[in-house]
Amino acid sequence: MIDAARYEKMLYNRCGLSGLKLPAISLGIWHNYGDTDSYQNCKEMIFTAFNLGITHIDAANNYGPPPGSAEKTLGRILKEELKSYRDELVISTKAGYTMWPGPYGDWGSRKYLMASLDQSLQRLGLDYVDIFYSHRRDPLTPLEETMGALADIVKQGKALYVGISRYNKEDTKKAAEILKSLGIRPLIHQVRYSMFDRIAEKEVFDTSYKEGMGIIAFCPLEQGLLTDKYIAGVPSGSRADKENSFLKKESITDDKIDKVIKLSQIAQGRNQSLAQMALAWTVREGAAVSALIGASKPSQIIENVKMLEHAQFTAEELIAIDKILNG
């Protein structure tokens, strides 16, 4: 059931100064791949993505629930369904948040990163990941130690490339310099970036690009807020409707919904959905290399990839969008 035409449907962008190209849309497994989720749905989402040319799947040690279970789900799909396609896939994982109890299961020590990647490889059933990230900057561990561990991981062949996530400007520059001094070029910076969260644009885009890294934008749909789904309230079963969700009902303010409605009108004028326009905006020229989406059902992935049918913006559209976002 693998579509022979899958590579005709996707745009691939070079990641920074590397030789690696990433799809304009990548798929993350932060939500909906845990032990409590339907395995059949997970499998269908991965197949849908791969058949649309989404070659990059992003994990982290702690995705679940429980932590680790999303990597296990992905590992099972890779083993049972996609074993012969390993060389057509870019699989990433990360360590940096709490994973196991005690002083060695969190943050950015060499001890934690090395052990965590070994555990991730076991859960994923892989010999190596394509990209391994430091998931967050550990202010109490010298950057030389964290970056030294990343460099050694590449030298050991456990990751082909390494990246950083959520680093500030100064640490981004330092991290890149340390890695380069160790003979490793950092591939990528994973940052939160969407129409509703443009901090990264000002803070780290320039530095990351100057250091030769690509930018991959996580939560490009603001966890679903940048779609039409919350305009008429919180639908049952949506992320904001779930208990202990990272998308809090209180964060869906009247001001945000007002902006969503106005942005939707621009999207309609472009003959696309707001989700499609929000993703196209995230990967517009000079912005991110790839928009790292999440999904709860295959139909969302299908809708989102269709953004490629109208990915360009006129100068007038960009000004109108800015006006709404800054209003």
Ligand SMILES: NC(=O)c1ccc[n+]([C@@H]2O[C@H](COP(=O)([O-])OP(=O)(O)OC[C@H]3O[C@@H](n4cnc5c(N)ncnc54)[C@H](OP(=O)(O)O)[C@@H]3O)[C@@H](O)[C@H]2O)c1
């Ligand atoms: N580095 C980091 O620290 C970090 C942090 C967060 C995330 N990430 C990465 O980024 C990935 C994506 O994060 P995210 O899931 O928050 O991304 P997102 O794309 O902003 O939100 C995805 C959610 O939006 C809804 N959605 C998606 N397409 C839709 C559509 N066409 N129409 C209506 N609703 C739609 C779905 O939620 P419903 O459940 O409501 O359907 C979906 O689960 C994660 O999986 C992870 O890999 C990294």
